[in-house]
Amino acid sequence: MEGTPIRPQDTDQLLQSILSEARQNNQGKVASYIPALANVDPECTAIAMVTNQGQFFQAGDADTPFSIQSISKIFGLVMAMRRSGNTVWQRVNMEPSGQPFNSIVQLEWEYGIPRNPFINAGAIVIADMLVSQYSTSKLAFIGFLRQLAGTDRLYVDEEVYESELTHGSRNAAMAYLMHSFGNMEADVDQVLEHYFYQCSIPITCKQLARSLCFLANRGVDPFTDESICSRRDAHRVNAILSTSGMYDQSGEFAFSVGLPAKSGVGGAIAAIIPGLGAVVAWSPRLNHFGNSHRGMTMITRLAEEMGLSVFGV
Numbered sequence: 251m252e253g254t255p256i257r258p259q260d261t262d263q264l265l266q267s268i269l270s271e272a273r274q275n276n277q278g279k280v281a282s283y284i285p286a287l288a289n290v291d292p293e294c295t296a297i298a299m300v301t302n303q304g305q306f307f308q309a310g311d312a313d314t315p316f317s318i319q320s321i322s323k324i325f326g327l328v329m330a331m332r333r334s335g336n337t338v339w340q341r342v343n344m345e346p347s348g349q350p351f352n353s354i355v356q357l358e359w360e361y362g363i364p365r366n367p368f369i370n371a372g373a374i375v376i377a378d379m380l381v382s383q384y385s386t387s388k389l390a391f392i393g394f395l396r397q398l399a400g401t402d403r404l405y406v407d408e409e410v411y412e413s414e415l416t417h418g419s420r421n422a423a424m425a426y427l428m429h430s431f432g433n434m435e436a437d438v439d440q441v442l443e444h445y446f447y448q449c450s451i452p453i454t455c456k457q458l459a460r461s462l463c464f465l466a467n468r469g470v471d472p473f474t475d476e477s478i479c480s481r482r483d484a485h486r487v488n489a490i491l492s493t494s495g496m497y498d499q500s501g502e503f504a505f506s507v508g509l510p511a512k513s514g515v516g517g518a519i520a521a522i523i524p525g526l527g528a529v530v531a532w533s534p535r536l537n538h539f540g541n542s543h544r545g546m547t548m549i550t551r552l553a554e555e556m557g558l559s560v561f562g563v
């Protein structure tokens with residue numbers, strides 16, 4: 251583990267103050283287009299920061315699991331890059347979409363090649379690669395996440411999984427459209443099952459922040475010293491997170507925060523702090539981009555107070 255440790259007392263106090271401030275914000279709505287997601291307590295609020303030095307800081311409900319949702323797209327992409335290398339980029343692009351995460355219109359214009367791996371269409375193409383490459387892609391996925399989170403106790407939430415399967419017509423429409431353009435290799439239903447499975451895993455802020463530290467450490471997991479991906483691929487994932495991880499609020503996020511980050515409709519926002527570690531903020535009420543209101547407030551203030559922006563150095 252490298253780098254200078256950050257001062258524990260100051261950081262705990264800062265996280266606590268950020269959390270209290272965020273709790274004043276009652277804007278937004280819990281996602282309900284996947285009915286099982288609507289069961290969550292909207293008041294839950296948490297932030298956890300994990301450093302490459304092995305320090306853990308937290309405030310609020312940082313040990314309460316939430317649905318990982320779209321943040322799973324990061325792990326899917328890294329798994330696909332490990333197996334397929336540069337060929338990934340023949341089937342999915344690396345440009346911001348400027349469209350909502352579940353938009354279908356661009357796919358028709360752009361011949362079934364999704365704009366980037368962090369919108370739903372892109373993650374479905376990545377899921378196709380995983381289903382084609384692994385004999386049991388779901389097990390491989392959860393195994394990878396368990397390894398990075400440092401726990402064997404991660405399981406799929408069957409209720410959320412079933413709910414996604416039965417309310418996933420929009421994702422299915424995208425998958426079949428891509429199939430019609432020849433950008434889907436495996437059985438489409440199997441691909442969708444994999445995609446919904448990876449979205450339906452509950453995880454805590456602390457576990458998720460730890461899982462992402464390798465992206466802040468040139469591809470090496472600082473807890474195990476294992477190389478998870480090449481330095482170049484860590485750079486690439488961070489670059490696309492910076493331009494596309496927060497959907498069509500990515501520009502504003504880069505402008506006001508300046509960190510590679512990914513959100514999910516479970517209400518979490520995970521941000522990579524290159525050279526330092528990772529931070530995850532969670533609270534279920536979402537803005538109209540599908541990003542957590544309180545999560546945005548928390549990450550924005552943390553980045554400001556600690557001077558974390560990668561563009562401000």
Ligand SMILES: NC(=O)CC[C@H](N)C(=O)O
Pocket residue numbers: 319320321351352370414421446449513514515516540
């Ligand atoms: N933005 C998200 O978190 C979306 C993920 C969700 N499972 C979906 O496919 O719609």
